[in-house]
Amino acid sequence: MSILIKNIKELIQVRETNVLKVSGADMKELPTIKNAYLLIEHDTIVEYGKMEDCEDIQADKTIDATGKVVLPTWCDSHTHIVYAGNREQEFVDRINGLSYEDIANRGGGILNSAEKLQNTSEEELYNQSVKRLKEVIKLGTGAIEIKSGYGLTVDAELKMLRVIKRLKKEFPVKVKATLLGAHAIPKAYKDNQKAYVDLVVNSMIPKVAEEELAHYIDVFCEKGYFTLEDTERILKAGLAHGLTPKIHVNQFNAFGGVALGVKYNALSVDHLEELSDDDVKALKGSNTMPVALPSCSYFLSIPYSPVRKLMKAGLPVALATDYNPGSTPSGNMNFVVSTACIKMKMTPEEAINAATINGAYAMGISNMYGSICRGKKANIIITKEIPSYHFLPYAFGNNHIETVIINGVEMS
Ligand SMILES: [Zn+2]
Numbered sequence: 058m059s060i061l062i063k064n065i066k067e068l069i070q071v072r073e074t075n076v077l078k079v080s081g082a083d084m085k086e087l088p089t090i091k092n093a094y095l096l097i098e099h100d101t102i103v104e105y106g107k108m109e110d111c112e113d114i115q116a117d118k119t120i121d122a123t124g125k126v127v128l129p130t131w132c133d134s135h136t137h138i139v140y141a142g143n144r145e146q147e148f149v150d151r152i153n154g155l156s157y158e159d160i161a162n163r164g165g166g167i168l169n170s171a172e173k174l175q176n177t178s179e180e181e182l183y184n185q186s187v188k189r190l191k192e193v194i195k196l197g198t199g200a201i202e203i204k205s206g207y208g209l210t211v212d213a214e215l216k217m218l219r220v221i222k223r224l225k226k227e228f229p230v231k232v233k234a235t236l237l238g239a240h241a242i243p244k245a246y247k248d249n250q251k252a253y254v255d256l257v258v259n260s261m262i263p264k265v266a267e268e269e270l271a272h273y274i275d276v277f278c279e280k281g282y283f284t285l286e287d288t289e290r291i292l293k294a295g296l297a298h299g300l301t302p303k304i305h306v307n308q309f310n311a312f313g314g315v316a317l318g319v320k321y322n323a324l325s326v327d328h329l330e331e332l333s334d335d336d337v338k339a340l341k342g343s344n345t346m347p348v349a350l351p352s353c354s355y356f357l358s359i360p361y362s363p364v365r366k367l368m369k370a371g372l373p374v375a376l377a378t379d380y381n382p383g384s385t386p387s388g389n390m391n392f393v394v395s396t397a398c399i400k401m402k403m404t405p406e407e408a409i410n411a412a413t414i415n416g417a418y419a420m421g422i423s424n425m426y427g428s429i430c431r432g433k434k435a436n437i438i439i440t441k442e443i444p445s446y447h448f449l450p451y452a453f454g455n456n457h458i459e460t461v462i463i464n465g466v467e468m469s
Contacts, residue, residue, distance in 0.1 A: 060097040060465065061116035062127060062439065068093035068105060069128035069446050070413050072428040078346065078418040079410050081371035087406035089446070095127060097435040100464035105429060120460070124442035126449075128409070130199025130461065131390035131438075132416030132427050135327050135348055135377035137204050137237075138193070139186045139220050140170055141177035144382045157357070167207065167241035170382055174207040174217065183220045189380070190224055193388040194468055197458050199230055199436035200417060200426045202303075202377075204275055206237030211260050214238050218270035229463045231434070233420045235273035235303055236265045239283050239291050254287045258294040266298035272421070273324065274300035278314040285313055292321045301421070307331045309359070319343045325375065325419040329362040330354060337370050346419040347372060349411075350379040351396040357384050361401045368407065375415035376408060395453035405447045435465040 068090045079086070094111040096104040104114070147165045151157070160166055174182065193201065203221045208214035218234055225232035238257040246253035265271050274295025278288040292302045302323035306314030311331040316339035318326040327348040329336070340347060349362035364374045376397050380388035390412055397408040417427030425434050439460040443449070449457055461468045 058099060058118070058465065059116040060118045060120060060462070061114055062095040062097075062120045062122050062437070063111060064108060064121055064123040065093040065095060065127045066122065066124050067091050067126050067446060068095060068429060069126060070409065070428045071105065072414075072430045075424060075430050075433070076414065076428070077423040078373045078415050080373040081368055084368055084374065084407040084410045085404060087409055093127075095429065095437070097437070097462070097465045100435055102429060102431060102433050102435050104431065120439065122439055125459065126440045126443055126446050128438050128446070129413045129426070129428055130436040130463065131197050131412050132200040132420060132422070133193065133198045133377050133380070133388065133390055134202045134325060134375055134416045134419035135350060135379050136201055136388060137206060137379070137381035138189045138201070138388060139182060139203055139205070139217050140207050140382050141173040141182055141185060142170070142382070143386065144169060147383070166383060168244060170207045171209045171213070171241070171243065175210065175213045179216050179220060182216065183223055186220055186224060189388060190228055190230070193380070194228070194230055194461060194463065195458075196389050196391060196456070197438045197461055198388065198390055199461070199463050200420060200422060201230055202233040202235060202273070202420050204235040204237040205271070206240030206275070209238070209241065209243040211256065211264060214261055215264060215268070215270065218265060222270060229466060231422055231426060233273065233422070234271045235275045236262065236271040236295070236300060237275040237277070238262070239276040239287065241277065241282060250287070254283070254290055257291055262291075262294045262298050262300065266300065271300055273303040275303050275305060277305045278317070279305065279308055280310045280312070285317055288314065288317055292317070296321060303327070303419075307336065311336055315339050319345050324421055327377070328353070330360045332363050332366060337366060337372070340367070340372050341370060346375050346415060348375045348377050348419050349397070349401065350377055350385065351401055352387055352393055353379045353385045355396055355400070356386070364397070364401050364403060373415050373418070374407070374411050375419040376411040377416060377419070391449065391457070392453065395450040398450040399453065405450050408450060409446070435462060437462040
């Protein structure tokens with residue numbers, strides 16, 4: 058099966074060579090071709106160029122994209138879409154004046170989600186998660202990382218990871234799985250945090266590795282959650298079992314988590330709402346991608362990650378949703394890109410680079426995803442008729458997507 062998309066108003070994120078990430082001032086550059094065509098064969102981008110060079114090309118199906126923009130699908134490198142139930146009551150409680158801490162003390166927060174998940178069957182958990190995955194595919198997400206972390210027991214974490222594995226099997230989107238056993242301290246270990254870290258290190262990680270259920274190891278490194286020492290133990294154990302670090306750091310406090318991540322060659326360090334000069338220094342010259350999650354800042358009314366500081370230092374930035382029931386009940390990458398422009402003062406070029414090629418890098422898949430490049434997977438967004446690609450972040454909150462193609466197949 059081949060698809061020819063022709064008369065494309067502007068083809069976005071075209072890369073002649075297979076760059077794996079873009080950093081610093083290069084993020085301002087978003088290569089495009091106006092009045093373009095794109096040819097897909099099976100699941101692969103095989104050719105593209107100017108319309109005047111398209112005359113002899115034949116395909117099984119032709120899509121006329123007059124007035125429309127075509128870009129690679131979003132690469133959402135940080136989500137928690139496998140969860141049970143929702144937490145809209147806590148949302149209302151917060152509006153009525155309770156703090157995140159008050160809610161956690163009342164048994165809410167991550168522990169609330171963990172209890173619900175432990176009491177939900179694997180089948181039901183899968184069914185709930187399918188709905189969310191279908192929804193984000195419609196919104197243009199073609200590759201997604203999904204974390205465990207609402208189980209907090211060996212069995213429940215394995216249950217979550219098996220659901221992720223099934224999603225990966227049943228859906229054409231690229232899925233990467235992360236073990237986040239150290240997401241919160243379970244109630245039973247409230248007075249013995251070390252014993253819980255022991256459980257993660259000695260039991261959870263080996264079992265997950267044995268069943269090949271995850272690629273990455275994550276820790277919520279934050280005051281009141283896991284310390285630098287806990288984080289280091291868990292990252293070491295993960296690495297010993299072939300799991301690459303990809304960690305939550307600096308959401309509320311900067312105390313060395315970024316440098317620790319870099320020390321263990323983390324693929325990404327995510328959140329960074331708080332960012333010290335030492336953090337920036339640690340990231341320089343590393344292979345670690347800083348990931349900002351603006352929808353989380355929006356929902357919790359906490360600071361936005363100072364991404365300009367990172368880019369000024371010559372560093373790359375990726376954008377992701379953090380889709381989860383507590384702090385970001387939205388998986389809309391279009392909203393993330395808009396919010397990055399509106400609140401973090403990223404240019405549309407920087408935000409689109411951050412949400413495509415750099416997002417792919419933060420999942421370890423940018424050799425095959427995240428740009429329009431010959432030989433890469435045909436994961437494509439065709440917009441509705443819009444004046445320019447700047448319109449995507451500008452006209453926020455509206456759906457500008459008409460068609461999503463994943464692995465060369467149009468999604469309905
Ligand atoms: Zn998260």
